[in-house]
Amino acid sequence: MHKVLLIISGGIAAYKSLELIRLLTARNVQVTAVLTEAAARFVTPLSVAALTGQRVHTELFNHEAEAQMGHIQLSRMADLLVVAPASADILAKAAHGLAGDLATTALLATDKPVLMAPAMNVRMWLHAATQANVATLLQRGVGMIGPDDGAMACGEFGPGRMAEPAAIAERVYAMLGAGAARSSAQTDAEPSEEAGVSQAGQRGAVAGVMRGRHALVGQNALVGRHALVTAGPTIEPIDPVRFISNRSSGKQGYAIAGALAALGARVTLVSGPTGLDVPAGVDRVSVQTAREMLDACERALPADVAVCVAAVADFRPAHAAELKLEKASAASLALVANPDILATLSAHAQRPALVIGFAAQTHEVETFAQAKRAKKRCDWIVANDVSGDVMGGDHNQVSIISDKGIECLARRTKAQVAAELAGRIASRLGPRE
Ligand code: CTP
Numbered sequence: 001m002h003k004v005l006l007i008i009s010g011g012i013a014a015y016k017s018l019e020l021i022r023l024l025t026a027r028n029v030q031v032t033a034v035l036t037e038a039a040a041r042f043v044t045p046l047s048v049a050a051l052t053g054q055r056v057h058t059e060l061f062n063h064e065a066e067a068q069m070g071h072i073q074l075s076r077m078a079d080l081l082v083v084a085p086a087s088a089d090i091l092a093k094a095a096h097g098l099a100g101d102l103a104t105t106a107l108l109a110t111d112k113p114v115l116m117a118p119a120m121n122v123r124m125w126l127h128a129a130t131q132a133n134v135a136t137l138l139q140r141g142v143g144m145i146g147p148d149d150g151a152m153a154c155g156e157f158g159p160g161r162m163a164e165p166a167a168i169a170e171r172v173y174a175m176l177g178a179g180a181a182r183s184s185a186q187t188d189a190e191p192s193e194e195a196g197v198s199q200a201g202q203r204g205a206v207a208g209v210m211r212g213r214h215a216l217v218g219q220n221a222l223v224g225r226h227a228l229v230t231a232g233p234t235i236e237p238i239d240p241v242r243f244i245s246n247r248s249s250g251k252q253g254y255a256i257a258g259a260l261a262a263l264g265a266r267v268t269l270v271s272g273p274t275g276l277d278v279p280a281g282v283d284r285v286s287v288q289t290a291r292e293m294l295d296a297c298e299r300a301l302p303a304d305v306a307v308c309v310a311a312v313a314d315f316r317p318a319h320a321a322e323l324k325l326e327k328a329s330a331a332s333l334a335l336v337a338n339p340d341i342l343a344t345l346s347a348h349a350q351r352p353a354l355v356i357g358f359a360a361q362t363h364e365v366e367t368f369a370q371a372k373r374a375k376k377r378c379d380w381i382v383a384n385d386v387s388g389d390v391m392g393g394d395h396n397q398v399s400i401i402s403d404k405g406i407e408c409l410a411r412r413t414k415a416q417v418a419a420e421l422a423g424r425i426a427s428r429l430g431p432r433e
Contacts, residue, residue, distance in 0.1 A: 005078035010038020013085035013119035013162035020165040075110035085119035095133035115143040119162030135280035223264035224432030228303040232272035236316035250274035253309030255418035268300040290338035305354040308342040346377040362387040
């Protein structure tokens with residue numbers, strides 16, 4: 001019989017954990033519950049005990065329980081620890097290794113897999129502190145399910161609702177290896193069919209698949225994978241005060257690095273100069289020129305996936321002057337071509353299994369992008385139409401071109417594009433076995 005230690009933390013969603021217990025015990029999973037002090041205000045230990053058929057644990061220093069079963073043993077006797085609902089508070093404590101009560105002590109003491117089902121107010125979920133804590137936990141291999149979008153008890157709408165007990169139960173069976181076939185198909189399925197990939201040359205508008213895709217890709221789907229992302233512009237010095245560069249903000253590349261890290265990947269972000277903060281869980285290597293960027297990328301190999309988002313300057317001055325040039329001599333510059341980082345990675349002896357390029361176009365976007373995919377020998381090209389407010393803005397409209405054809409996504413935020421792409425990468429690669 002499989003054993004689950006269910007930690008119920010405080011929040012209105014705690015009542016849903018009763019349904020989770022019912023579903024798990026009905027499938028012959030033994031559930032032992034730990035209630036935090038706050039949880040005990042939402043559900044009574046008595047009802048939890050009645051449903052689990054087990055003694056309910058509520059305090060760290062319960063001498064009788066300590067004598068029978070220490071808190072360390074409590075976390076070890078289970079095959080899996082599930083935290084549902086996981087409040088912002090318990091996510092923060094787990095991320096920082098605090099162990100002030102029985103629930104957090106069990107989380108710190110365990111050597112077993114952990115699954116968390118966050119539930120909280122939308123603003124608390126979206127707060128940078130919570131997102132950083134979640135990224136930390138994902139990087140450590142903690143599984144996350146949800147939260148779902150929807151109307152919340154506090155009257156607001158957005159992500160924050162605890163995943164449905166049935167979905168959590170399915171994930172639990174998958175993690176336990178019991179009834180895994182059905183559940184893994186539901187949680188980590190290849191999503192591209194649902195998104196409607198069109199045949200090459202035909203545009204297939206794909207709108208509104210964002211939520212579905214989030215639910216479909218397991219949030220630790222890239223654990224054990226290494227992702228290399230290039231972002232931002234490069235700057236190519238003319239002399240100590242002048243350079244050649246472009247208007248790339250780096251926002252899309254940074255968002256992709258963050259989205260890959262949020263799925264548990266180790267991410268190396270090789271970035272030209274931007275004013276952006278490093279996303280949670282990402283290692284940034286800062287560079288200036290195309291040649292430095294290539295060098296940093298090659299040093300970061302091996303990687304499972306490379307996503308080249310950087311707007312690399314195609315040319316650099318043949319000679320960067322050591323002293324400031326006088327106007328007359330700066331008037332005509334001899335230029336030489338820069339190395340193509342995407343093409344180099346595609347042809348590399350340590351080629352990542354998946355190499356993805358971006359193609360910024362202002363017209364005939366897909367035709368040029370197709371040609372670029374062939375020329376640079378990458379697996380996918382994400383073509384973006386930069387004729388509008390894309391450069392420096394927060395929105396993007398992209399088409400993903402692969403050997404399966406062209407998939408045209410509706411205009412959305414760069415963060416949403418990043419999440420979409422990370423989801424597709426996860427579906428293609430999956431976590432390292
Ligand atoms: N790229 C790269 N190294 C370069 C130039 C481009 O890695 N020296 C990558 C970009 O990061 C992007 C893709 O190649 O993923 C396409 O870049 P783009 O500048 O649009 O392509 P070019 O080949 O320079 O084509 P164009 O003639 O449109 O400038």
